[in-house]
Amino acid sequence: MLTPALGLCVMASSVTIAHAQSTVGGNDGATSLAPNAADGKPSRERAPAGLDDIVVTARRKTETLTSVPASITAYSSDFIKKQNIQTFADYATKIPNLTFQYGQGSDASSVGFVGGRQTTIRGVAGANTTAYYINDTPVPASISPQTLDLDRIEVLKGPQGTLFGASSMGGNLRFITREPSLGANSYTAQIQGGGTKGGGFDFDGGARAGLVLVPDRMSLDLAGGYMRESGFITRRFPNGNGGLTSQSGQGRSDTYSASATLRVKLAERLEMSLGALGQITDLHGFPAAYVPLPGYKPLSYTLDRDRDVQEYSRDRWGLASLVLKYSGDGFAVTSSTSYFARRTEEEEDVTEGNNRYIETVLGVDAGHPALPTLNIALDRRFTQENRLSFDEGALLPHLSGIIGTFYQHRFNSFAQPALFVPELQAAGLTPPYITEQTFPTHEDNFALFGELYYEAVPRLTLTLGLRKYWIRQTADAAISKGIFNSPDGDLSPARQSRQTGIVPKFVLSYKLPNDGTLYVSAAKGFRVGGSQGRLPDFCQGDLAGIGRNQDDTQSYKSDTLWNYEIGAKSRLARGRLSVAAAAFQIDWSNIQQQVVLPTCTFSFIANAGRARIRGGELEMSGRPIAGVPFTIQLGLGYTDGRLLHPGLIAQDPNTRLVQTPEWTGSISGNYEHPLSGDVKFFISADYSYTGPVKVANSAGGFLRRQPLNFVNGNFGLRFGASQIMIYGKNLLDKRLNLGDLYSSGIERSEILSDGSVQRLPRGAVSRPRQIGIQYRVDF
Numbered sequence: 004m005l006t007p008a009l010g011l012c013v014m015a016s017s018v019t020i021a022h023a024q025s026t027v028g029g030n031d032g033a034t035s036l037a038p039n040a041a042d043g044k045p046s047r048e049r050a051p052a053g054l055d056d057i058v059v060t061a062r063r064k065t066e067t068l069t070s071v072p073a074s075i076t077a078y079s080s081d082f083i084k085k086q087n088i089q090t091f092a093d094y095a096t097k098i099p100n101l102t103f104q105y106g107q108g109s110d111a112s113s114v115g116f117v118g119g120r121q122t123t124i125r126g127v128a129g130a131n132t133t134a135y136y137i138n139d140t141p142v143p144a145s146i147s148p149q150t151l152d153l154d155r156i157e158v159l160k161g162p163q164g165t166l167f168g169a170s171s172m173g174g175n176l177r178f179i180t181r182e183p184s185l186g187a188n189s190y191t192a193q194i195q196g197g198g199t200k201g202g203g204f205d206f207d208g209g210a211r212a213g214l215v216l217v218p219d220r221m222s223l224d225l226a227g228g229y230m231r232e233s234g235f236i237t238r239r240f241p242n243g244n245g246g247l248t249s250q251s252g253q254g255r256s257d258t259y260s261a262s263a264t265l266r267v268k269l270a271e272r273l274e275m276s277l278g279a280l281g282q283i284t285d286l287h288g289f290p291a292a293y294v295p296l297p298g299y300k301p302l303s304y305t306l307d308r309d310r311d312v313q314e315y316s317r318d319r320w321g322l323a324s325l326v327l328k329y330s331g332d333g334f335a336v337t338s339s340t341s342y343f344a345r346r347t348e349e350e351e352d353v354t355e356g357n358n359r360y361i362e363t364v365l366g367v368d369a370g371h372p373a374l375p376t377l378n379i380a381l382d383r384r385f386t387q388e389n390r391l392s393f394d395e396g397a398l399l400p401h402l403s404g405i406i407g408t409f410y411q412h413r414f415n416s417f418a419q420p421a422l423f424v425p426e427l428q429a430a431g432l433t434p435p436y437i438t439e440q441t442f443p444t445h446e447d448n449f450a451l452f453g454e455l456y457y458e459a460v461p462r463l464t465l466t467l468g469l470r471k472y473w474i475r476q477t478a479d480a481a482i483s484k485g486i487f488n489s490p491d492g493d494l495s496p497a498r499q500s501r502q503t504g505i506v507p508k509f510v511l512s513y514k515l516p517n518d519g520t521l522y523v524s525a526a527k528g529f530r531v532g533g534s535q536g537r538l539p540d541f542c543q544g545d546l547a548g549i550g551r552n553q554d555d556t557q558s559y560k561s562d563t564l565w566n567y568e569i570g571a572k573s574r575l576a577r578g579r580l581s582v583a584a585a586a587f588q589i590d591w592s593n594i595q596q597q598v599v600l601p602t603c604t605f606s607f608i609a610n611a612g613r614a615r616i617r618g619g620e621l622e623m624s625g626r627p628i629a630g631v632p633f634t635i636q637l638g639l640g641y642t643d644g645r646l647l648h649p650g651l652i653a654q655d656p657n658t659r660l661v662q663t664p665e666w667t668g669s670i671s672g673n674y675e676h677p678l679s680g681d682v683k684f685f686i687s688a689d690y691s692y693t694g695p696v697k698v699a700n701s702a703g704g705f706l707r708r709q710p711l712n713f714v715n716g717n718f719g720l721r722f723g724a725s726q727i728m729i730y731g732k733n734l735l736d737k738r739l740n741l742g743d744l745y746s747s748g749i750e751r752s753e754i755l756s757d758g759s760v761q762r763l764p765r766g767a768v769s770r771p772r773q774i775g776i777q778y779r780v781d782f
Contacts, residue, residue: 006137013030042776049119060179061159062454063166063405063626064335069572072466072512072522074160074585074620076101076638080153080181085687087717087730087777089207089230091147092769096691096713097669098158099620099640100125104662104698104708105742115318116289116767117347118380119744120145121662124160125587126616126644127173127564128662129595131530132607134163134171136282137178137322139339139410140386141170146320146345148282152211152226152262154181160620161566161587162528164506168409168450172528172564180278181213183222183266189213190782197775200736201304204235205251205775209260220268227261235771236288237305238313248311249671255289263641274328281321288314294766295753299706301738301768311371312352316468320382333397337390345382350375353748357437360749361486364541365432372426374437376747381416395458406453413446419747427486435750438485440534442495445477454508462515468508468526475498478534485568487539495537502561519573525565530595532560545600549651554566556607564591580625589616598651599699603606604750604762611650614660618638618642632675640667653704664694681723688716698742700762711739711769724782732773739769 058065061075068075076098078088088094095103103122122133122144135144156178163171192758194208209228216223225374234255242248262280269275292301324341354374390407397403421439454468478498484492506529512522538546538553546552570585591614599606624636644660659665671689678684693711700706714735719728743764753763 023271037229055252055367059157061157061336063390063407067518068581069518069520069574070514072464072520072524072570073509074568074570074587075652076159076160076585076622077155077157079155080168081151082671083156083634084779085685086689086715087687087728087732089149090232092713093732094156095122096693096711097638097689099622099638099667100160100618100642101640101667102662102664102667102693102694102696103196104128104743106744109421116286116291116744117318117349118143118145119742119767121175121742122176123662124158124173125566125589125618126642126660126663127401127528127589127591128644128660129530131170132172134167134169134175135177136167136175138180138278138324139326139388140322140324140341140343141168141384142320142322142343143345143382144170144452145389148178148280149228149230149258149260149595152181152224152264152280153178155179157222160585161524161568162508162526164528165452165454165470165508165526166405168448168470168472168506169474169529169531172530173729180262180264180280181224182276183224183264184213185219185222185266185268187213188215191780193777193779195730195775195777197730197773199233199235199773202235202771203255204231205233205773206231207777214584222266224264224266226263228259229254230258230260231575232256234287235304236290236292238288238308239305240308240311247307249305250288250313253306254290255287256290257285257287259283272330276324276328277327278324278326282318284316284318286316286318289316289744289745290770291765291770292768293766294743296706296761296764299743299764299766300709300740301766304738304768304771306765308352308354309358309371310352310354312350312354312373312375314350314352314375316347316349318345318347334391334393337388337392339386339388339390341384341386343382343384345380347378347380349378351378351747353437353746355751356746356749360753361432361483365522367430367432369424369426369430369432372424374424374748375422376437377422378747379416379418379420381414383414384411385413386411395447395456401458403457404453404455407451409448409450409452411446411448413448414443415446416441416443417571418442421484432486433490434486435482436485438483438487440481440483440485440536442481443479444534445479446531447475449473463514464506464510464514466510466512466524468510470506472502472504472506474502474531476502476531476533478762481536483536483653487541489540491535493539498534498558500532500534500558504529511672515573517573519571521571522569524568524570526568527563527565529561529563532558532595532610533608534558535607538600538607539603542600542603542605542612547601549598551609551651556609559595559608560593560610562591562593562595562610564589576625576627577629579629580623580627582623584621585621586619586711587617589614591616594650596650597699598653604746606745611624611647611648612652613648613650614644614646616642616644616660616663618644634673636669636671638667638669641665642667651700651751659697661697661699664696664710666692666694668692675721678720683721684718686716686718688714690714708740708742711741712737713769719777724780726777726779728777728779730773730775730777733769734772736772737769738771739781741767741769743767 159175191211207230211226211409234252236253238250264278327338329336395403418441421436450472452470480497481495482492508526510524568587572583594612622638644663669691673687717730743766
């Protein structure tokens with residue numbers, strides 16, 4: 004429930020974000036927000052006719068969009084409101100050169116639904132290639148906050164290692180929360196209800212209050228909400244009487260969110276911000292369906308299972324932060340300290356695949372019992388960052404910049420507790436459970452970073468960025484037990500690794516007379532290596548076939564890439580339209596590949612292979628017709644990603660990278676028309692497209708995931724401070740595969756008519772058509 008606080012804007016040339024009081028597209032001579040040098044605070048100045056000025060914080064300071072020599076897409080709170088954006092898929096499908104895939108996640112566990120979402124920007128696919136941030140805090144890549152206090156979403160494309168560190172190889176996705184106002188109270192309330200085709204009643208409600216406790220000194224923002232998305236999957240299983248029992252409503256989601264931010268002006272130049280936000284999400288079954296081969300797309304939203312196992316997911320996370328800001332004469336100091344904690348618990352039904360293995364490989368008849376697994380993942384992060392930014396001329400003429408330190412301690416644990424199965428004990432299997440294992444890991448990450456901006460001649464600026472990092476990782480000793488392990492269990496000994504390196508960035512930018520920018524850049528990106536659990540003994544044959552063994556698959560190293568980019572940003576149509584274009588080439592080496600073993604169906608990460616990615620982005624937003632209250636946002640992305648050297652995966656050289664669509668694009672429009680007095684009619688619509696992608700098949704080959712097409716729309720009335728809206732999502736009622744979920748046990752197979760056996764994948768699927776009505780009031 005990404006419910007906006009205030010704000011009005013358009014999505015722009017790589018980004019368009021207007022300030023809270025502006026009007027979409029702007030009016031001639033409109034007052035707007037622009038950055039005030041190093042302190043990062045906006046100041047009033049005159050905007051070009053027809054388009055309000057736009058600010059972003061992509062370089063850790065507030066500055067106008069056209070002055071940032073980088074490709075950025077962002078959504079303001081007003082764009083979120085007008086397009087009725089509420090879920091991850093609502094905004095992720097609209098971003099050029101971004102795609103996502105379930106089933107190969109980047110969290111402590113890459114199985115199941117909760118941690119199994121992976122984001123790809125510019126074809127840089129794989130776990131931990133896109134960093135996610137809430138303000139200054141790095142968070143897991145499967146986080147999608149639904150706080151009402153969200154001010155905007157920024158997507159930075161290309162490696163961001165200088166200012167944001169590891170896991171920013173493809174780019175960053177940043178959630179920026181609203182800053183409390185010290186001058187005026189404000190309130191928002193929203194409620195909506197509707198239905199999902201084949202599902203039930205959907206509900207979304209929440210409220211936000213911005214309270215000035217002491218004028219110009221202290222303010223408090225409070226927000227809270229609840230959202231239910233009804234289940235649309237039916238689970239069917241034998242009932243013991245020769246018939247079938249159906250359980251509808253599978254995939255139902257209940258989400259509770261809350262946030263609080265206290266802003267205090269401690270002195271004339273010193274401010275403190277104390278924040279807390281959290282989210283609870285419960286899934287009653289997964290929003291997933293079988294996607295049988297060779298079509299690899301959902302044919303039915305009814306799942307036939309062998310036994311009655313109710314799958315579920317519980318996801319709890321919270322973030323607490325303390326930020327201190329001091330604004331001096333020509334410089335500013337920011338200190339950010341935060342603590343993030345998350346716990347996920349997920350029960351998955353692995354009955355069919357595990358029973359088949361017990362019967363056909365172990366040769367034991369255990370009566371085909373119900374076999375669930377329980378996955379519990381913990382993620383805890385303490386993060387501390389200090390930054391000093393200084394204005395041009397504060398140290399040397401024509402020189403400005405930012406320097407800082409970063410430290411993070413991270414603890415992760417992935418566990419599968421033993422679930423006792425009486426039928427396994429009766430069949431003589433020891434121990435009488437599928438698995439019991441816990442993998443705790445620790446990571447300490449320290450870095451020094453900075454960027455310097457030197458105006459060599461008027462309008463021509465050279466940017467030099469560097470980040471020096473030191474990373475230490477520790478994996479505790481762990482024993483894996485279960486019927487698929489050796490009698491005494493399989494030991495994964497404790498391991499330690501240390502990594503250090505330098506991440507450079509170079510940019511040459513030229514400011515055009517019409518408020519535009521030309522730039523060329525070269526930047527390096529990396530992601531951290533790591534360790535992984537020991538593979539079971541029955542994978543030894545698969546490992547030998549690729550020249551590996553159980554010992555040398557327990558660790559992997561960092562991989563790196565270089566991004567070379569040229570771009571331009573400008574304003575057209577007398578300032579009514581903002582346009583940006585960028586072209587890039589990425590050279591990627593020593594790739595962390597996820598190698599799927601074809602027989603045992605387990606996977607591991609290894610360093611191998613080399614790739615080259617070429618592409619570009621074009622984005623435009625604003626009012627195309629003078630005097631007409633119609634705004635448009637257009638984004639188009641092209642990516643040609645080639646695996647030049649396949650490494651350990653079964654892919655031919657010079658073929659397309661996995662999870663990399665060739666074309667992505669979206670178009671959004673909004674029109675307003677006054678009816679009488681303060682009553683206005685509005686209508687909005689958007690279409691997004693993600694081309695087909697190649698995805699890895701656990702059998703060792705590749706599958707083609709179908710294109711993604713989404714059409715959404717809404718219309719309604721605004722009267723005074725209120726708004727009533729009729730909305731529709733996935734209006735074409737597309738059944739789309741969003742990526743198959745890798746099982747935490749042995750994958751299910753199906754027997755074909757010729758007697759052969761092939762895997763039966765289950766994929767996360769798009770929600771069917773939703774129709775509903777919303778009421779909102781801002782006062």
